[in-house]
Every structure is written in structure tokens, then in C-alpha cells.
Amino acid sequence: MHSPIPALPGIIELSANQPAARPYLGGSGIARFRGIEQPDSHVPEDFLGSATEVFAGGGVGLTVLPDGRPLREALAEDPVGFLGADLAETLPVGQCGVLTKLLSTDGRLFIHAHPDDAFATRHGLGVCGKTESWLILDIDPAHPAEVLLGFRRDVDRDELAQWFEEQDVAAMTEAMHRIPVAPGDTFHVPAGLPHGIGPGITLLELQQPTDLSILLEYEGYPGIDRSSALLGISRDTALSVFRRETLESEELDELRATRSSRGRAQQLFPDAADNFYTALRFRPDAGAGSTEVPAAFSIAVVLGGTGRLSTAADSCTVGRGSVLLVRHDAGPLRIDATLDVVLCSPAPPLRAA
Structure with missing residues (x-):
């Protein structure tokens, strides 16, 4: 067995x-x-x-x-x-x-x-x-x-x-x-x-x-x-x-272009990168609560701040230099407003129209 x-x-x-x-x-x-x-x-x-x-x-x-x-x-x-x-x-x-x-x-x-x-x-x-x-x-x-x-x-x-x-x-x-x-x-x-x-x-x-x-x-x-x-x-x-x-x-x-921010989130690379991967940067925002990101496989790289990354089942305190793998089946990810984090993910699969 x-x-x-x-x-x-x-x-x-x-x-x-x-x-x-x-x-x-x-x-x-x-x-x-x-x-x-x-x-x-x-x-x-x-x-x-x-x-x-x-x-x-x-x-x-x-x-x-x-x-x-x-x-x-x-x-x-x-x-x-x-x-x-x-x-x-x-x-x-x-x-x-x-x-x-x-x-x-x-x-x-x-x-x-x-x-x-x-x-x-x-x-x-x-x-x-x-x-x-x-x-x-x-x-x-x-x-x-x-x-x-x-x-x-x-x-x-x-x-x-x-x-x-x-x-x-x-x-x-x-x-x-x-x-x-x-x-x-x-x-x-x-x-x-x-x-x-x-x-x-x-x-x-x-x-x-x-x-x-x-x-x-x-x-x-x-x-x-x-x-x-x-x-x-x-x-x-x-x-x-x-x-x-x-x-x-x-x-x-x-x-060298970046895209406009949507709240805390900013797409770091130009449209041409989207066929290969995605990098979303979540900057600190003292006036905001935690930000929820949909479930996805990602590598989280913490650039600054101290705070928590949380899912329904897991939570950890992180700071500058922390690197974490987030599984898709963990569900949505919550990012504390104190953190500066980049989520790195593969491009989503192409689907026929």
C-alpha cells in the first residue's frame, strides 16, 4: 500500500x-x-x-x-x-x-x-x-x-x-x-x-x-x-x-510601464506580460482594512511592513523578506493593510471563445 x-x-x-x-x-x-x-x-x-x-x-x-x-x-x-x-x-x-x-x-x-x-x-x-x-x-x-x-x-x-x-x-x-x-x-x-x-x-x-x-x-x-x-x-x-x-x-x-492601481493592488508589468504570469503588488494602506484576494496558486513576497496573511484555515505573521507559497485550495487570501506584498502567479489558461 x-x-x-x-x-x-x-x-x-x-x-x-x-x-x-x-x-x-x-x-x-x-x-x-x-x-x-x-x-x-x-x-x-x-x-x-x-x-x-x-x-x-x-x-x-x-x-x-x-x-x-x-x-x-x-x-x-x-x-x-x-x-x-x-x-x-x-x-x-x-x-x-x-x-x-x-x-x-x-x-x-x-x-x-x-x-x-x-x-x-x-x-x-x-x-x-x-x-x-x-x-x-x-x-x-x-x-x-x-x-x-x-x-x-x-x-x-x-x-x-x-x-x-x-x-x-x-x-x-x-x-x-x-x-x-x-x-x-x-x-x-x-x-x-x-x-x-x-x-x-x-x-x-x-x-x-x-x-x-x-x-x-x-x-x-x-x-x-x-x-x-x-x-x-x-x-x-x-x-x-x-x-x-x-x-x-x-x-x-x-x-517599463506599470498599470493604474485599483485600491491597494497594482499590476506591476505591462499587458504583454499577461500571457506569461501576473505580479500584483499590494501596498500598505493605514486607512483600509485587510484586502481579500481570490483563491489562486501564488508566491507571496513580502517587501515591507509586519502583519498577517490569512486564509479560512491558516494564518501567519510575516515581515520584509518573508516568502510564502499559497495553495489554491486554501481559498481566498486576506492581506493585512500594514503589509507591502507582491503576489506572483502563472497566467490563467487560455480558453476558447
């Missing part, structure tokens, strides 16, 4: 889940945000509520729940409880449809781009590519806080290949938009758009649930060589994922 599946509460606190030996320096901002020690100098990512492995596999990056099971296994055993019937019906077994991360750079993150769904499928890299979006949480004033996003001019295919072969970082960065950032800024980064992140930035990232990156810049990053930078694909094929056309200022503004 099979052992009974352990019951899990509707709100599950998640400890840090930082894959080791990543190729770029980072992690100090995660340590400050979560109020923990930084394990070492190369742990720049915290995979939150993750059913996604790093590209090298081996289970690295998977969240392990308090009962000892990987989240991927728990999702496979009880998809309707975690996700609700609609998502459970449409997502692959053991998946939750989104990867949420904390990311903290103590060195510069290389210039790279991500494949889209069609490229990933065509080249045997999985069923989805990687569109992502960022909320800047904190900056280190010791560094010029900036990100690189898109090209300021059209870049010829041969020029891009030359930059890669010569590892001409000066030419790469000179051709890109260099954007100063501050806490609260948001960015939507579609698959294919070249980007990099300067040192001293801590951000919350939502992305499609995969770990696929093609690196234009790789020299000087431990564990990465020419072949792995290209995911083992031929150079010209791999570099074809990069959007080489100019990113005009009007489109850049759209990628």
Missing part, C-alpha cells in the same frame, strides 16, 4: 533556495532582504516556489517543501489542490507555470538573451523559452545602479558574431541602452531582447519556467566556455535569438 500523502497547510513558508557555483558574483542583496547569512560569493539567485531546475539539471533549483518533498513531486501528486482545476488541466505534470526568483548582483551580469518558445522547441531545449520581468527592490549606492536593455541602433548579423568571437564587451555595451534604476522600477524583458544587469542590484524576477540563456559575453565567468555560452548550438543559430533591431524609446517606455 502507498503511504498517505502528507497534508500541507494552505500557506507554506519557503526558506532560501540558492543554487551554488553560479557563474557570476552575487547574493549579498538576498541575504539583506531575507535577513540571513550569505552562503558564499556565487549564490546570486533564490528560486522561490520552484519546480524548475537549472540548465545543468540534477535537481538543482527545485524547492523542497517542509515535509521533505520537492515541490515538483507535490504538484504531481496533488495538482488540483495546489493549482486549481483549470491550471492543473493545462500545465505539464509537476509544473506550476512560472518561476519566481530573487536576484542579487555583486558583479556585473553578462550580456545575454533568451530563446522564445518556438526556438526552444525546435532545438530540443524544452517546451518553453524565457520571457521575464523585473521589479527593482534595492540598490547598493557603492555602484552605479544600471541595467543594459536592447540595442540603440540596428546591429548587423556579422557585427554581432564578431563581438562574440572577439568578446568585445566595450562594443556590445556601447551599442545598448544604459538605464539608471531605482527601487520600485519595473522592466518587462521579452525573449530575444539582449540585456545585462550592473552590480549592486537586487530584484524580484518573474519568468517562464526554464533556465535557458544564450550568452553574447562569457569570457571571465567561471564554468562558462564558448560551447556552453551557446547551449551547445552552432554560433549563428544560437545568436539568431538576439533581437538586432533598434529598441526605440517608445517601446522601451512600454517595457
Whole structure:
């Protein structure tokens, strides 16, 4: 006989889940945000509520729940409880449809781009590519806080290949938009758009649930060589994922747009993100009571304040740096008015009209 599946509460606190030996320096901002020690100098990512492995596999990056099971296994055993019937019906077994991360750079993150769904499928890299979006949480004033996003001019295919072969970082960065950032800024980064992140930035990232990156810049990053930078694909094929056309200022503004608030709630990313995931920020409001949110699978990241997250059956006191998984079957979630919280959820399944 099979052992009974352990019951899990509707709100599950998640400890840090930082894959080791990543190729770029980072992690100090995660340590400050979560109020923990930084394990070492190369742990720049915290995979939150993750059913996604790093590209090298081996289970690295998977969240392990308090009962000892990987989240991927728990999702496979009880998809309707975690996700609700609609998502459970449409997502692959053991998946939750989104990867949420904390990311903290103590060195510069290389210039790279991500494949889209069609490229990933065509080249045997999985069923989805990687569109992502960022909320800047904190900056280190010791560094010029900036990100690189898109090209300021059209870049010829041969020029891009030359930059890669010569590892001409000066030419790469000179051709890109260099954007100063501050806490609260948001960015939507579609698959294919070249980007990099300067040192001293801590951000919350939502992305499609995969770990696929093609690196234009790789020299000087431990564990990465020419072949792995290209995911083992031929150079010209791999570099074809990069959007080489100019990113005009009007489109850049759209990628940085947020939407109007509805009471405490604000949709953090532009409409283009809705096909992939949703990030709703609930800001503190001393004049309001608690806010009720409909039942949904979500990763709750507490940015500030102290208060309670509650369902009909569970309640917990949380503060800045708390990260929690909320199951669909917990029912509606109530968020105290004292809290500043982002709820990160997969996109709802598409239905025929």
C-alpha cells in the first residue's frame, strides 16, 4: 500500500533556495532582504516556489517543501489542490507555470538573451523559452545602479558574431541602452531582447519556467566556455535569438510601464506580460482594512511592513523578506493593510471563445 500523502497547510513558508557555483558574483542583496547569512560569493539567485531546475539539471533549483518533498513531486501528486482545476488541466505534470526568483548582483551580469518558445522547441531545449520581468527592490549606492536593455541602433548579423568571437564587451555595451534604476522600477524583458544587469542590484524576477540563456559575453565567468555560452548550438543559430533591431524609446517606455492601481493592488508589468504570469503588488494602506484576494496558486513576497496573511484555515505573521507559497485550495487570501506584498502567479489558461 502507498503511504498517505502528507497534508500541507494552505500557506507554506519557503526558506532560501540558492543554487551554488553560479557563474557570476552575487547574493549579498538576498541575504539583506531575507535577513540571513550569505552562503558564499556565487549564490546570486533564490528560486522561490520552484519546480524548475537549472540548465545543468540534477535537481538543482527545485524547492523542497517542509515535509521533505520537492515541490515538483507535490504538484504531481496533488495538482488540483495546489493549482486549481483549470491550471492543473493545462500545465505539464509537476509544473506550476512560472518561476519566481530573487536576484542579487555583486558583479556585473553578462550580456545575454533568451530563446522564445518556438526556438526552444525546435532545438530540443524544452517546451518553453524565457520571457521575464523585473521589479527593482534595492540598490547598493557603492555602484552605479544600471541595467543594459536592447540595442540603440540596428546591429548587423556579422557585427554581432564578431563581438562574440572577439568578446568585445566595450562594443556590445556601447551599442545598448544604459538605464539608471531605482527601487520600485519595473522592466518587462521579452525573449530575444539582449540585456545585462550592473552590480549592486537586487530584484524580484518573474519568468517562464526554464533556465535557458544564450550568452553574447562569457569570457571571465567561471564554468562558462564558448560551447556552453551557446547551449551547445552552432554560433549563428544560437545568436539568431538576439533581437538586432533598434529598441526605440517608445517601446522601451512600454517595457517599463506599470498599470493604474485599483485600491491597494497594482499590476506591476505591462499587458504583454499577461500571457506569461501576473505580479500584483499590494501596498500598505493605514486607512483600509485587510484586502481579500481570490483563491489562486501564488508566491507571496513580502517587501515591507509586519502583519498577517490569512486564509479560512491558516494564518501567519510575516515581515520584509518573508516568502510564502499559497495553495489554491486554501481559498481566498486576506492581506493585512500594514503589509507591502507582491503576489506572483502563472497566467490563467487560455480558453476558447
